[in-house]
Amino acid sequence: MIAIVDYGVGNLFSLRSSLEALGLAAEVTGEADRLRSADRIILPGVGAFADAKAKLDATGLVPVLREEAARKPLLGICLGMQLLFGRSFEYGEHPGLGLVGGEVAALREELDDPALKVPHMGWNRLEILRDDPLFRYFQNGEHVYYVHSFYARHCAEDTLAVSRYGNVAVTGVVRRGKVYGTQFHPEKSGDAGLRLLKAFGEL
Template sequence: AEKKPLRGICLGMQLLFDKSFEYGEHPGLGLVPGQVVDLRRDLTDKTLKVPHMGWNSLQILKDDPLFRHVRDGEYVYYVHSFYARDCAAGTLAASRYGNVDVTSVVRRGNVYGTQFHPEKSGDTGLRLLRAFAEL
């Protein structure tokens, strides 16, 4: 309401969406359109491990002030079994895991979310946090 930026990280990002199917069907906060679904459901290569845990490159899809200190292709750290889907309009970045484009960063107005953990993503994560603090 005061136009201050809000950011959800990992599960915090998932809570921003309309709905989640993690252990049942549950309403989210509805701040970002989309839903959160089980990653296993959409992976065609069933040998890939879930949770998706480890480093993955960030593909920046839309220009945004959040990326002012980060370049396309830099690596960030993930730990998750569910991911946001049906949210293309708000998706700023993604990471490929098998055949799935995992929504990495979303935005709607002053509400941001990152599926990865910036606090575990080394220098790249620190630069993302700095850019968020500068908003």
């Protein structure tokens, strides 16, 4: 079973529907015991980093997520991926979960072309830098769907794939141990995204 963490942030039910369409049992839950008994965990998220982290802290699930991340595959999606990092500079400085090396910063500050729009929204090509079981059914160069204004940086050793946006190599997929993150939304990325979720379900 894949547990989708419910902490009041994210479109949880479209993600669950995508997993169920793949034949993967999925449950939206905010209960520690269900996270512990799950085979895999997905941490979704949309919105602002500080608000999401505060809501996650309020659930009391942070210690559970840290413990389970050492035991089973965990996937952070979009803001859920950003929460995996040590800190974010989104409207101040805020601590994250510290499960992946690096930090989260404003994309606009890194772009050298003011004509490029932020948020980085829409389809972009994913360039695989390191092979991984997560890409078992995924081809290098396939397109995935992004919606974000902040991105992960200083995380080269944990980066599996990037997407180019102007002069910036946007961190698309990270991994440290059993912890994975995708800045894009696999559940909104058509067949390519579903194949990535299928591979996650087999880790």
